[in-house]
Amino acid sequence: MNLLDRDVFAVLLALVVVATFFSLALMLRPHEHFLLATLLNANCSIGTYPRAVVNGGNITLCLYLENHLGEPIYVQIRYKIGTNETLPTNSTPSPEPTLKTFETILEDRANVTLRMVVPVYVKPSLVGQRIALIFEVWIYDVDNDSWKYTGIWLHHYVKVYEVGTP
Amino acid sequence: MDFNHSESYYHPLSNIARVFRWLRSSTLSALILVLLAVHLVASPAVHSQSIRDEILRLFKRCVHLHREGVDVAPVVATLRKALEAFDQGQYRKASMLVQNASAELNRLEREAPRIVMEKRVRFSITIASLIAIPIVFYFLFPYVYLWIWLRVRRKWVVER
Numbered sequence: 001m002n003l004l005d006r007d008v009f010a011v012l013l014a015l016v017v018v019a020t021f022f023s024l025a026l027m028l029r030p031h032e033h034f035l036l037a038t039l040l041n042a043n044c045s046i047g048t049y050p051r052a053v054v055n056g057g058n059i060t061l062c063l064y065l066e067n068h069l070g071e072p073i074y075v076q077i078r079y080k081i082g083t084n085e086t087l088p089t090n091s092t093p094s095p096e097p098t099l100k101t102f103e104t105i106l107e108d109r110a111n112v113t114l115r116m117v118v119p120v121y122v123k124p125s126l127v128g129q130r131i132a133l134i135f136e137v138w139i140y141d142v143d144n145d146s147w148k149y150t151g152i153w154l155h156h157y158v159k160v161y162e163v164g165t166p
Numbered sequence: 167m168d169f170n171h172s173e174s175y176y177h178p179l180s181n182i183a184r185v186f187r188w189l190r191s192s193t194l195s196a197l198i199l200v201l202l203a204v205h206l207v208a209s210p211a212v213h214s215q216s217i218r219d220e221i222l223r224l225f226k227r228c229v230h231l232h233r234e235g236v237d238v239a240p241v242v243a244t245l246r247k248a249l250e251a252f253d254q255g256q257y258r259k260a261s262m263l264v265q266n267a268s269a270e271l272n273r274l275e276r277e278a279p280r281i282v283m284e285k286r287v288r289f290s291i292t293i294a295s296l297i298a299i300p301i302v303f304y305f306l307f308p309y310v311y312l313w314i315w316l317r318v319r320r321k322w323v324v325e326r
Contacts, residue, residue, distance in 0.1 A: 020297070024297070103253070
């Protein structure tokens with residue numbers, strides 16, 4: 001095959017042009033901005049999450065965070081204990097009080113795994129019932145100098161027992 | 167006997183004076199100890215709050231610099247380590263990391279115009295090079311192809 005043949009050369013040139021435009025499109029395309037958050041177990045892996053906890057005890061969980069928001073972020077994880085009625089939504093955080101906070105700073109396109117030891121204590125009326133351990137993701141809004149709820153939250157249901165409860 | 171000798175001379179009031187001196191010195195020592203204790207108890211809280219505020223201030227500067235187009239990833243990583251050290255109560259380490267981050271950030275801010283310009287020039291050159299590939303291919307490929315063709319066959323012998 002003679003590569004300098006008029007038709008063959010035209011095909012080669014067409015391939016080069018398409019490859020060039022494809023590369024340009026990849027370089028200039030706008031990046032999708034998102035924040036990834038995943039709840040992991042005490043070994044910082046997926047699966048075998050604790051199902052029961054003693055009232056007043058602690059529970060260990062990990063939280064994986066990946067930043068694709070296009071700039072560094074200062075993240076605050078707010079831990080709350082709630083029920084089905086007090087879960088957060090995409091726009092509003094849970095009305096329950098924050099029991100503990102965890103903070104980290106992440107550069108763009110970086111990830112971090114936070115190990116969190118959180119206390120679990122509930123009212124006696126909730127003992128024996130399923131409660132939600134809520135982890136809300138807040139980020140620091142540099143323009144407004146305040147913490148902003150991202151609309152991202154994670155929750156894990158556990159049953160709470162008193163010591164000595166079978 | 168020489169009673170006026172300084173080492174053997176004894177006055178009954180000297181004991182009282184010594185007690186007063188001791189009391190004064192012990193009161194002073196106690197006061198110093200109390201002040202030190204107060205300082206030790208109070209200063210980590212004050213110091214820790216200032217570290218935290220400084221981390222936040224540096225973070226804001228990082229974001230502004232990033233928006234200008236400067237790569238601040240190493241500084242942000244140092245700030246994250248400082249925050250981790252702060253959370254673990256290692257205030258000295260956190261303070262040292264904050265100082266490192268601050269120095270690096272100052273350097274980046276000084277060099278920001280040059281870094282941004284370099285980045286823009288590099289980006290423009292990359293885009294221009296990509297656009298130039300088909301044109302270069304169109305003009306140079308026949309020559310390159312012929313050159314390779316001749317090199318591959320340079321040992322060939324033409325027979326009659």
